[in-house]
Amino acid sequence: MQQFKADFFKALAHPLRIQILELLCEGEKNVNEIQSVLGSEGSAVSQQLMVLRSKNIVVGKKDGNKVLYSLRDPLIIDLLAITKQIFTNQLNDAINMLDSVRE
Numbered sequence: 635m636q637q638f639k640a641d642f643f644k645a646l647a648h649p650l651r652i653q654i655l656e657l658l659c660e661g662e663k664n665v666n667e668i669q670s671v672l673g674s675e676g677s678a679v680s681q682q683l684m685v686l687r688s689k690n691i692v693v694g695k696k697d698g699n700k701v702l703y704s705l706r707d708p709l710i711i712d713l714l715a716i717t718k719q720i721f722t723n724q725l726n727d728a729i730n731m732l733d734s735v736r737e
Contacts, residue, residue, distance in 0.1 A: 641689065642689065642691075645685055645686060645688075645689035645691055646691075648682060648685075650672070650674060650678060650679070650682045651682045651685065651686055652714070653672050653674075654668055654672070654679065654682055654683065654686065654692075654703075655686070655691070655692075655705065655710055655714060656714060657671055657672065658692060658703060658704055658705050658710075659705065659710070659711045659714065661704070662695075662702040662703060662704040663702065663703060663704075664697070664700040664701060664702055664703065665679055665680055665683065665700075665701070665703075666700075668683075668703070683703055690706055691705070691706055691707075691710065692704065692705060692706055693705075693706045
């Protein structure tokens with residue numbers, strides 16, 4: 635289980651992959667849509683989607699000549715929200731510490 639968790643978090647350990655996942659939280663998208671919203675090169679987006687697919691974090695389904703990507707598990711939405719809350723908590727702790735030093 636620990637190895638699965640380590641591999642899973644390694645797959646998330648790239649800012650563009652996180653951006654892609656955040657975008658897919660809104661619903662399925664194709665590479666062009668993802669590229670357009672993120673302002674990133676198609677090859678970079680495709681490369682990161684390949685990593686996410688290989689770890690079963692996203693899935694792709696054919697739609698004509700395009701592939702629509704979506705989150706394999708909707709719990710990814712919760713994971714990203716919890717991660718944001720952890721960041722906010724740490725930021726608030728740092729602000730409180732700075733405030734106490736200034737007093």
